[in-house]
Amino acid sequence: MTADPPAPATRSTEPAPDPWRILQRVGQVLTAAFILATILAFWTGADSIGFIIAALAILFLVLTLLVGPERRDWAVVVAIVVGVGTLLTALAFASGQSRPGIYLAGVLLTILVYAIFATGLNLQFGFTGLINFGHVAFFALGAYGVAVFARRRPACRDVPSTEFPGWLDWVCPGDAHLTWIVPDGWGGALALGLGIGVAFLAAGIFAALIGIPTLKLREDYLAIVTIGSAEIVRIILLNERWLAGGNPGDSLGGANGISQYPRPWFSAITGNEAWLALARDLTTNAYYIFNVLLAFTLLAIVIGVLTVLIKSPWGRVLKAVREDEEVAKALGKNVFRYKMQSLILGAFIAAIGGMAWAWYVSPVNPESFLPILTFYAWIILIIGGSGNIRGPIVGSAILWGIFETARLLPRALPAAASGIPFLDTLQKPAGQIFLIGVLLVLAMVFRPQGILGKREEMILAK
Amino acid sequence: MTNGFLPGSAFTALVAVAIVGLVATLAWARYRKVGWARDTWQVIIGVLVLLTVLYGALQWSVLTTNQPESGFDQLAWGGLLTGSILALSAIGLTLVYGILNLSNFSHGDILTLGAYLAFMFAILEGTAATVSGALIISAVAGVVLLADHFLFRKLASGERMTLGAAAIVLSAGAIGLLIDHPLDDIRFVMPGLTLPAVVLVTIAAYGGALLTARTRHAKSTVVRLLPLASGAGLALALALLANVNRLTPAYIVAVAIACAAAAAVVVHPWARVHIPYVLGGATAAITFLYANTILVAAFIAIAGTVAFVIVLDILLWKRLRARRASILSLLIISIGVALALRHAIQIRFGPQVNNLGRPVSQPLTLGTVTFVPTDVLIIGVAVGLIAAVHLFLKHTRVGKSMRALADNPDLAKVSGVDVDRIILYVWAIAGSLATVAGVLLAYWRPFKTTLGWELLLPTFAAVILGGIGSALGALAGAYAIGFAMDFSTVWIAPSYKQAVAFVILISVLLVRPQGILGGKID
Numbered sequence: 001m002t003a004d005p006p007a008p009a010t011r012s013t014e015p016a017p018d019p020w021r022i023l024q025r026v027g028q029v030l031t032a033a034f035i036l037a038t039i040l041a042f043w044t045g046a047d048s049i050g051f052i053i054a055a056l057a058i059l060f061l062v063l064t065l066l067v068g069p070e071r072r073d074w075a076v077v078v079a080i081v082v083g084v085g086t087l088l089t090a091l092a093f094a095s096g097q098s099r100p101g102i103y104l105a106g107v108l109l110t111i112l113v114y115a116i117f118a119t120g121l122n123l124q125f126g127f128t129g130l131i132n133f134g135h136v137a138f139f140a141l142g143a144y145g146v147a148v149f150a151r152r153r154p155a156c157r158d159v160p161s162t163e164f165p166g167w168l169d170w171v172c173p174g175d176a177h178l179t180w181i182v183p184d185g186w187g188g189a190l191a192l193g194l195g196i197g198v199a200f201l202a203a204g205i206f207a208a209l210i211g212i213p214t215l216k217l218r219e220d221y222l223a224i225v226t227i228g229s230a231e232i233v234r235i236i237l238l239n240e241r242w243l244a245g246g247n248p249g250d251s252l253g254g255a256n257g258i259s260q261y262p263r264p265w266f267s268a269i270t271g272n273e274a275w276l277a278l279a280r281d282l283t284t285n286a287y288y289i290f291n292v293l294l295a296f297t298l299l300a301i302v303i304g305v306l307t308v309l310i311k312s313p314w315g316r317v318l319k320a321v322r323e324d325e326e327v328a329k330a331l332g333k334n335v336f337r338y339k340m341q342s343l344i345l346g347a348f349i350a351a352i353g354g355m356a357w358a359w360y361v362s363p364v365n366p367e368s369f370l371p372i373l374t375f376y377a378w379i380i381l382i383i384g385g386s387g388n389i390r391g392p393i394v395g396s397a398i399l400w401g402i403f404e405t406a407r408l409l410p411r412a413l414p415a416a417a418s419g420i421p422f423l424d425t426l427q428k429p430a431g432q433i434f435l436i437g438v439l440l441v442l443a444m445v446f447r448p449q450g451i452l453g454k455r456e457e458m459i460l461a462k
Numbered sequence: 463m464t465n466g467f468l469p470g471s472a473f474t475a476l477v478a479v480a481i482v483g484l485v486a487t488l489a490w491a492r493y494r495k496v497g498w499a500r501d502t503w504q505v506i507i508g509v510l511v512l513l514t515v516l517y518g519a520l521q522w523s524v525l526t527t528n529q530p531e532s533g534f535d536q537l538a539w540g541g542l543l544t545g546s547i548l549a550l551s552a553i554g555l556t557l558v559y560g561i562l563n564l565s566n567f568s569h570g571d572i573l574t575l576g577a578y579l580a581f582m583f584a585i586l587e588g589t590a591a592t593v594s595g596a597l598i599i600s601a602v603a604g605v606v607l608l609a610d611h612f613l614f615r616k617l618a619s620g621e622r623m624t625l626g627a628a629a630i631v632l633s634a635g636a637i638g639l640l641i642d643h644p645l646d647d648i649r650f651v652m653p654g655l656t657l658p659a660v661v662l663v664t665i666a667a668y669g670g671a672l673l674t675a676r677t678r679h680a681k682s683t684v685v686r687l688l689p690l691a692s693g694a695g696l697a698l699a700l701a702l703l704a705n706v707n708r709l710t711p712a713y714i715v716a717v718a719i720a721c722a723a724a725a726a727v728v729v730h731p732w733a734r735v736h737i738p739y740v741l742g743g744a745t746a747a748i749t750f751l752y753a754n755t756i757l758v759a760a761f762i763a764i765a766g767t768v769a770f771v772i773v774l775d776i777l778l779w780k781r782l783r784a785r786r787a788s789i790l791s792l793l794i795i796s797i798g799v800a801l802a803l804r805h806a807i808q809i810r811f812g813p814q815v816n817n818l819g820r821p822v823s824q825p826l827t828l829g830t831v832t833f834v835p836t837d838v839l840i841i842g843v844a845v846g847l848i849a850a851v852h853l854f855l856k857h858t859r860v861g862k863s864m865r866a867l868a869d870n871p872d873l874a875k876v877s878g879v880d881v882d883r884i885i886l887y888v889w890a891i892a893g894s895l896a897t898v899a900g901v902l903l904a905y906w907r908p909f910k911t912t913l914g915w916e917l918l919l920p921t922f923a924a925v926i927l928g929g930i931g932s933a934l935g936a937l938a939g940a941y942a943i944g945f946a947m948d949f950s951t952v953w954i955a956p957s958y959k960q961a962v963a964f965v966i967l968i969s970v971l972l973v974r975p976q977g978i979l980g981g982k983i984d
Contacts, residue, residue, distance in 0.1 A: 129790060131790060131793050131794070133567075133797060209968075212972070213968050213971035213972045213975075214971060217971065217975050218789070219789050219790055219793070220565040220789055220793055221926075221971060221975070223565065223567075223793050224565065224919075224922045224926070224967070225964075225967065225968065225971070227567070227918070227919065227922075228919040228922075228923075228960070228963070228964040228967065229964070231919065231960055232960065232961050232964050235957055235958065235960060235961060236961075238957070239955055239957055239958070372801075375797070375801055378794065378797075382794070425809055428809070430805045430808040430809050430813070431805070431809060433801055433804075433805040434801070434802050434805035434806055434808075434809060436798075436801055436802075437797075437798045437799065437800065437801030437802025437803070437804075437805065438798070438802045439798075440794060440795070440797065440798030440801065440802075441778070441795050441798035441799060441802065444791050444794050444795045444798065445778070445781075445782070445795065448791060
């Protein structure tokens, strides 16, 4: 028996003074100009992505000013992201990366995508108390959805087709068979839209299928079922080649996954061959600029929508469910429904992360969605602070900061680094996952609220 | 029937025999009012019903379009193997789940730890092998001591225990003898230990023990161990004499002696007191005799794994229990332990596929089942251990305390159950069963570090199907899942075996989340 947690301090609702407003406007304009300048500089071949990091940092600063009452937390986010960015920038140059800009953009993309991915888990675990050990399944469904439909869409044709199993032909009228076509012009955009829709639908249905048998039972049943579900999705993707689509002659699907699919920008819409080639080329600066901006935009949208949702009555019920299900039930709330909505919405967010990932990496194959990815999200959440909307950003920056530092440090300081213990271990995947496991245990025992969470909200002790 | 595997197959005959025996035993149990028979037979009936259903499904499949590649018997044999290993894993998991209220996601990786510890010792040579030989002798002594503590001390009161012990020893011996083990597998025959010396030491030790047994030192541990050591020596001498590598008259005599001893235990009151020591010695001896490196390594692995889980409990789980940590945080911590453990193993041993040196042997054919002799070993060890755990839970003080603790923790504490001590036993049982499962699995097929992790989902499915906390339920669930996974290959690709376990898990949660035998430890 413990005492009730202290009531949260009442937040100041006073409007910000006028000079602040002016400063905010100036900051916004400056940021926009700064980002534009960086993009232009980069586009023309000046390989200096450091500007982008600086620009994003300033953007974060502006957000800080806009958000007002939660200024302190955003300041922590900015400090950590800028700190990690500075460290990695220094290391990238010191270790003699051939294209430090591209390298840093890659790391930044990874941080952003994993922040989106972990935000889905934050909704499920941080705000609702659902233990999801199969989060990667939703990520994989999102990635496959957009990769499969990037340039093709299914259609009914009278010619026999080997691409879909025969039993799927019932969706076509008459004797027509289901096959893939490559549409022209705006049809490509339609296909992509269809892909995004299918990805959301698949993630949502899968989440519902998991939720129906487990959400009325004790917490650990969901954990047990989800831990299997991620593996099942991977096995299905590995075995059912037709799911990955493909034209005859392609070696698509199965272990090969999908490769060489265009990104969802102009290329997919116009079908212009030159643009398509650019969109497939993983080495151009344009490719990185586009993806960083896209991932950043998606993260901003997800965080923004979630902030609104969490502050709404709906979000307060979720927190109540997390704190004490019985009380929520006694107040007449349909706990099962709220949990299910949270699970599905979290799955959608993970699917968005998967889409951003698919547009960044290539190829997408079942081996890129190993169960361990789920635990990247978990450690990001626990380090950053679950139940805090900004937690995943902090956690993601720290996690990838650690991994990339371990990778670059020996090259940057060849002599000194040899004395650092475990550094070589940390460069291997096994060592990284070992670290994740140890950190999970230590964090849950000693600081379950992470960096930004509130201890009384982190339900370690009953 | 066209393809001939259905009627008159060996397995069908076995099932028929089992059903007849079952009915007879049930009648006997009802007549004699023997309580334990009911639960046990319920499980067996369940498994038989499942087999019958699968048999029918397969028949139907044959009659329609599919022609399965392997017959019912072969599939059932595979299911038996899978189920046996799953059962060993599931019993440990369900005990921890029921008593500690911890759904331990690191259980699969504890299994992996056991397999890799065994692997580490199995590949040792030279001095390292000698050192591990010394270790194994102490490990065997420890195990026999435990057996003595739990089984043989109860003799004066429990004939059933004696019977059980004798049966275990005999079946272990018989299985060991039936399996083709070349003598050069015996690595730890000490050099310079000549035959006369062995015989002399044996006689001296046994005589000494018999003499001291009549003095006031009779209850000291050393004295208890002496006959065991002498039994081991005796068996070693026999082995050297016979120079066997397969079934020989000497072994038949040894088994006959053991049978006579077991019979004597039941019949004669004097024998009831003394023979168990001989039986204990025989157990040690058989272990010793068949001390091919894997068996040796398995014992060391058990000791290592149990030490690991107990240290982990003291360092981690005990503190969290004291803090009344929530289920959510326990789940996350256990998954953290799982990740750290598995990848620590991978850092040490690498991600490649390993072999535990299973001997290459000619497949045997019995009726329509084709198998290798080591399959029998796997099933035999599993069934023997499961029987031992069942007896332990039913008839020993610690076992009863465990059941009490799972049933009603507060009442158990008030009644004077030492919770911390019982929890150590729970970890010891879970750790050793998981190790045996891991070693058997690694012995069965090539393995890598994901070995236990891949078994985790079917294990959880078995535990939930059987009802959390119920050892008998876990047993039944494990065999049901094992059969279902192997039989599914008739209709769907073998890579979907995991998915089959998953679908069963989901269906159980939808239909009967408390499991078939939910709620208590049997």
